[in-house]
Amino acid sequence: MNNQQQNKYKVFFRRVSTVGQDLSMQESADALYRQRYIPSEILIINEYGVSANKLSIERRPEMKKLIAMIQNSQVETVYAFDRSRLFRDFYESNYFVWLCKKYNVQIVFTSSGHQDATDSTLIEGVMNIVGDIEGKNIARRSAEARKRYPAKKFGYIKKKETKKYVKDSIKKSAIVEFFNDVSKIKTVNELEAVLQRYKKILKKTPDKLLKLATDPFYAGYDLSNGENKLSHVEPYLSLAQFKNLQTKNVIVSKYVEKKAQLIAEDIFQPYCGKCKKLMKFQFNVLENKAWYHCSSKSSHSNIVLSTKDLICIINTTLDKALGQLDTEKIVKDSRAYLQYIRKPIDEELTSISKKKNRILQKIIIENDELTNWREHPSYIELSKLEDNQQLFLNEINTKEELLLENKYLTKLTKEYLNNCKKTNLFFLMSMLIKRLDVYPQEINIEISKFDYLADFQSQYIFDEGELV
Structure with a gap:
């Protein structure tokens, strides 16, 4: 195990739907796993009174904390009693599994009778659908019972x-x-x-x-x-x-x-640039305003950033990043890769052609009449070579079609990412933005750089709605 892995946490995530429930069963199930590590390697996250049926990611602070840690490469393994402790919603479950795969985070379920986590997107998708349906049925039956005979009722x-x-x-x-x-x-x-x-x-x-x-x-x-x-x-x-x-x-x-509408604006994970802590989200319905703030009397004065300004900054940054997405480089690399995989295939085709010529010459020389050449023993070998030749030709044609179609696919991908900015800003931001640090007079945005994000500067100044 390398040093980077040793510095990552083993997170034990537990959740109960109501405040009255306790975590003893989940604690007992993960005790055996906790014994494998020293205390400094372990981080325990408990969610009390949180219904995974009713609350989305944005309204689960502890889950948002876990996601932020995964995105910051601070987590090696997530331990949970079963899938339902993490999520009930099918779409959010799939997003979490995708995120863990992206950052090489292992998921382990501690319940002895629960289906182990797999690398199969299909299996995990089916399991998440089952969990979603089961959760909705539980919620429906519980709600009906509570309407008539609640355990407690205020007043x-x-x-x-x-x-x-x-x-x-x-x-x-x-x-x-x-x-x-x-x-x-x-x-x-x-x-x-x-x-x-x-x-x-x-x-x-x-x-x-x-x-x-x-x-x-x-x-x-x-x-x-x-x-x-x-x-x-x-x-x-x-x-x-x-x-x-x-x-x-x-x-x-x-x-x-x-x-x-105001609560829906809490989709970010901004950190205070001074004390490096997550900023707190607040809103005021009458003033129709929402904001993030951090105040630490001992180290710095109050730092406030409205969600309106932050959304504007994020949108402008994402526009800049998507504008710099070098689709031509993707197509160029595809052509180069096609040449790379075509070279050994062309060599095989050349070798087959030489073998065919030698066999044909042998058939002609040894069979003077040429009336029954199909019965020549070498003809079977010639037929096999022709079949192999056709297979290689089909393979290279297929790869050429697939790789050269990347030009169309990259166009679709770019359109999809631009649509994501309108329909699911949280999803797009989680892919392209690694971290937000807010200072009194500036914001540092760390972009998840990759090969096809061309010439993207490391620092921009945000001035009246524009990056300069």
Whole structure:
């Protein structure tokens, strides 16, 4: 094992979907593997209360951390209990497997009954599809059960002996006031004000408060399939009041949409240029702004970069990189490679032609009548040589067609990469950009250079939306 491999981490990644679950089974399964290494070689990453069915990569900080480490060549092996601990989503699973293959990272599953990780894209794809379907079925069944008989419900006390849910006398009045105030809102700004107020009173995040306001359980109903009255629930409001509350959904939807748009901008992994730590993502719905920041009172002042500016810089950088993609060099190299593989084939064809001529001369000399030349013993050998000759000719024609088609393929690839910039900026950025370091007055962007990225400078100045 070389020094570079020794300096890489063996990452033990564990995940549970709810805060109430524990990691003991996963810890026990990977204990045998952890014993192989010294503590400094091991990095443990635990995700608590993270549903891989509901949250994408962008909303899983620990997974984003692992991906960033893989892209920085800091990981040798990823250990996980099974595939579902990493991802449930088919597309994200495939992306992760591709990323690990790109950076030569091995994936090991510690569950004794789980299918081992393979190098086969087909097998991994099938396994990820199975995991995706299984995860969706689990999520559906769990959601149905929670709607009627949740393990815990904010504002309620569950009576174990009767399985009834009664109002929590301590929280009751505040929850009633919350419902009343939500029913009066008329704008997104008023909604934000209500959420910020009750965030402190009820000690709930805005997201959880919005779920509370749209949950028919508080009216004593399950509305997922008709109007099913839950007789075991003491309601906070009537069904009519709940339906009236849902007329505010247009305002709520606008708020949720604005928030989702801002959260969707968190697709980067910028590092602070001063302290070299990952910068934190923040947003403000009312101001419709999102940004990354890092502040360390001991080492540097606050460094802030808006996502709007960062997206502009990233797009401009990617445009520059794609513009410098030397497709002509790819075609030129293809022609050169064709000549390289054609040389030994041409030598074989020349040798076959000489052998054929010698055999033909032998047939003519030894058979004066030439009426039954097909019966000559050398004719069989001649036929075999002609078959081999045709095989070589077919092979070289096929390779020539494939390699010279690279001109068309490179054009398609360039178009695809440009489309990726619009449809999946995170994917394209992860391929072409290795690292972002943000300083108070500048940003350093490290590009993943390769042979066909021609004449790309190591440093550019970003000035009013343009690289100079």
